[in-house]
Amino acid sequence: MERTDLADMGSLDLEQFRPYVSGFYTEFFWSQPGVEHYRLLVHFSTYFDGATFIDLGTSHGCSALALSYNLANRVISYDVEDLKECPIELPNIEFRVKNALEDSAELLASPLILLDTYHDGVFEQEVYDFLTQNCYKGLLLLDDIFVNTAMREFWDGISHTKIDLTMCGHWSGTGLVVFDMENDTLRNSSILTPGGA
Ligand SMILES: C[S@@+](CC[C@H](N)C(=O)[O-])C[C@H]1O[C@@H](n2cnc3c(N)ncnc32)[C@H](O)[C@@H]1O
Numbered sequence: 542m543e544r545t546d547l548a549d550m551g552s553l554d555l556e557q558f559r560p561y562v563s564g565f566y567t568e569f570f571w572s573q574p575g576v577e578h579y580r581l582l583v584h585f586s587t588y589f590d591g592a593t594f595i596d597l598g599t600s601h602g603c604s605a606l607a608l609s610y611n612l613a614n615r616v617i618s619y620d621v622e623d624l625k626e627c628p629i630e631l632p633n634i635e636f637r638v639k640n641a642l643e644d645s646a647e648l649l650a651s652p653l654i655l656l657d658t659y660h661d662g663v664f665e666q667e668v669y670d671f672l673t674q675n676c677y678k679g680l681l682l683l684d685d686i687f688v689n690t691a692m693r694e695f696w697d698g699i700s701h702t703k704i705d706l707t708m709c710g711h712w713s714g715t716g717l718v719v720f721d722m723e724n725d726t727l728r729n730s731s732i733l734t735p736g737g738a
Pocket residue numbers: 597598599600601602603604605619620621622624639640641657658659664
């Protein structure tokens with residue numbers, strides 16, 4: 542799939558997802574970059590073909606939907622309980638109700654992991670430490686990095702290359718951790734230079 546242009550994300554047609562967007566997400570899913578992060582997730586999905594993305598924190602499934610935009614990729618979405626209000630049966634999304642850290646091979650093989658869970662800094666640190674200790678080479682996209690003190694401290698404590706994408710992500714803070722700066726997929730792209738998109 543051709544990469545979308547970040548500058549055009551606001552006008553991208555996401556109507557194919559409307560039957561699956563439920564609850565209060567019907568208000569947020571369509572929001573502009575800088576307000577909500579879903580269009581940024583769609584944009585990220587167009588940087589990859591044949592990848593399996595990991596979505597940590599399914600809730601109603603909206604982040605999984607956005608990451609599934611490029612049908613050439615697959616999404617595995619994890620939650621500790623099934624909170625979806627309507628069934629989402631799409632060929633490139635698999636939902637798993639379990640602790641994602643049990644699926645370590647899938648996590649370490651994924652080029653892009655979205656982490657958006659309880660935002661108390663504890664699980665976030667656990668995932669970050671797991672990836673660091675296992676020499677993860679991909680990208681970790683964090684939602685809500687400025688939503689509370691615990692998340693700010695977690696974000697501040699990250700020692701890898703990190704980029705604040707809030708201006709084109711979620712108003713509550715979106716951060717990208719680049720575990721491997723030799724990652725050619727994004728190294729020279731506008732996504733690593735927010736504001737230059
Ligand atoms: C903010 S919501 C996720 C929203 C979703 N990513 C989106 O943007 O559409 C957080 C979700 O993380 C789930 N969660 C909490 N701890 C988790 C864990 N350890 N593993 C997976 N999911 C978890 C919660 O049950 C909740 O549904």
